[in-house]
Amino acid sequence: MSPSQVNPRMSQEAVPDTPEERRSYLAEGHSLRSWLLTTDHKRIAILFMVAITFFFFCGGVAAALIRLDLLTPAPDLMSNDGYNRAFSLHGIIMVWFFLIPSIPTTFGNFLLPLMIGAKDLAFPRLNLASWYIFVLGGLFTLITVVAGGVDTGWTFYTPFSSTYSNGAVFLAITAVFISGFSSILTGINFIVTVHKLRCPGMTWGRLPLFVWSIYTTAIIFVLATPVLTITLVLVALERVFGLGIFDPALGGDPILFQHLFWFYSHPAVYIMVLPAMGVVSELITNAAHKQIFGYWFVAGSAIAIGVIGFMVWGHHMFVSGQSPYASAIFSFLSIVVAVPSAIKVYNWTATLHKGEIVIDGPLLYALGFIGLFTIGGLTGVMLAMIAADVHLTDTYFVVAHFHFIMVGGSVSAYFGALHFWWPKITGRLYNDMWARLAALLIFFGFVMTFAPQFVMGYEGMPRRYHVYPQVFQPLMVMSSVGSSVLAVAYVLPFFYLFWSLRYGKPAGPNPWGATGLEWTTPSPPPKDNFETVPVVDKEAYCYPEQGRAGEPQTQQAESVDA
Amino acid sequence: MPDARAVQPQFPTLERQNDADHFGMLLFLSTEVLIFGGVFAVAFTLRAEHADYAQASKQMHYWIGGINTGVLLTSSALVALMVEAVRAGRAKLAGWLLGGTIALGLVFLALKFTEYALEYRDGVVPILSDANLHGGVERLFMDLYFVATGLHALHVTVGLCLLGSLLWPFGRARRERTAVFAGNAALYWHLVDIVWVFLYPTLYLAR
Ligand code: HEM
């Protein structure tokens, strides 16, 4: 790969359509109808991408309002009620309408069939239905905003949500309830696809690690989401008809709500991070141009996280009054769940060791993930210590903990994936100099925004308050300034990526010399993905012995190469 | 019998496609189990927290629930036979068995709603007619009773629609796949049945 291929010079001349583009899935019709009625997994991936980008923007506006209000200790921008609505909306949108669907429905959708050598997902119409359900749920979120918003936080704790809140709780719950079905259907579709549609030779041991992590995520989708569904139904019934389930005034149990909610929501945080880990495994092996260190450890740790992740929910409830014995067990299991995550981090680093590293945009995003995820994970272990948590719970420390993982980690990985597979999705190369700049800006903007929150939380700043003691102002201002850097950094890729659609050089099938099956087909891929059914005879990540000088070598068997 | 048109392009063989449909249905049913799992979790927790929680169930018409259990179990047996009949190509017999299943499903719903009506008359329906509900705990129990059986009745209705769509003449258009669809619809019906088999003792018998 010549450097000029990675860094196409800025040119003002539009590149005309390439022959590949004229035969690609993108050329299968340009009408709105051809998009809205498509069953092609690649087009549905793009539909999802448009939808979640929109919600990322909406959630971002709410975040901007929050950070602006926090510039001063006084409540100047928003009323107390307005502030509650801003952070609730931010949380609900970012969790359910951006981060949960983000990597699975876009890159999972696009890449899963390509990586296992299939023509599509097992149930293409169900896939489209999943998108419509998602959009319907999103519509309800927007209606919630118009109806005055909701002030419960994303966690909908009872009895506040079911009895006392004066926000549009029912609408918000309906929105999340609907989006849950989208998750469930996508999960079922992915699991069946991995089981039934692997091409000849694609054994379980040869699956790319991204497929393993999407597969585990899909299992969590299927096994956790229904519990949220029924919990939300119960809260809604309690709110609308005044039934007694969680309401202590009627003998119900509000703590039961927390158990049910976190039984879903802790696995859900792994829905948000496992796909990101899968992306990083792909990006790191390619950047090092080396076989992954310990394939089965990385694949197995995804499964281990999926399993243990179902048994740690009580660490959100140390101060709720649950049994201290339960707390002790949950504390222990939460420490255990950090082990498989650590295994992954070690294996990525070991993969980089003595690799033929090229420092490009995707690698910087992946490194950003590793660093920020590690900090987020380690602070998670701190929070899992009951003694520390009693002090730190409901403070900015917790806010910083989960933002390091979900924003610093997962959103960086999302952008990394966007850059790595952009040439495959669009057939064009972008300017990597800008990509590296954006990756660095995201990293520094992020650290500047959230590192101060660890300090403030440690010193006792509670979360969800917009009036705070004067002493916190310098750190608050630092955090707000950091968030504006972050905002700019997130917008930047839109410019150079869209620029590449018109002026970028054609990517060719395999611009990075990567090994997955998705790189054996033209970029952008034709509607049926492959001209002939691929046959696999190699493990994942068999990079050529000669390093980058050698011919790219994919999982596709040589003999059937026409 | 395999018909090339019946295979969607992403599947190498019809067999694989049928496997996938079956597997997808099983996964879907696992989500249904978890949904009801939430209801059971609530029922058991509240029961553990209140010694006299099940007091209210003493006033319930447990014999209607008992008959309904028999009705659903029988319908489940019929639907299983129906699937075998479809596989054996005995369309006429399958039609009768399907009709029997649907009829029993309707009987279940009719009995269930009769029971609701009796409870209304007895004054044990929260909010609507609660003259004879003594104390908060009885109310708590009846709330969950209506949520659980209502959710179940909803599933019975969906199951009936699925089975009913097998009667629908359009079903013929994809006759090669009828056996697969029938099998999956029957699986759903078994789920409806199984859930009731657990709901009945939880709500009526365990006092
Ligand atoms: C490495 C293993 C992890 C451990 C041991 C851990 C531990 C914890 C603990 C103990 C809390 C409760 C703090 C409190 O409220 O007092 C917490 C909160 C949280 N964690 Fe983690 N965590 C881990 C990984 C993750 C991951 C991977 C994510 C997301 C992708 C995540 C997202 C969250 C969120 C969203 C909350 C706060 C929820 C809320 O109260 O709104 N955590 N974590």
Ligand SMILES: [Cu+2]
């Ligand atoms: Cu957790």
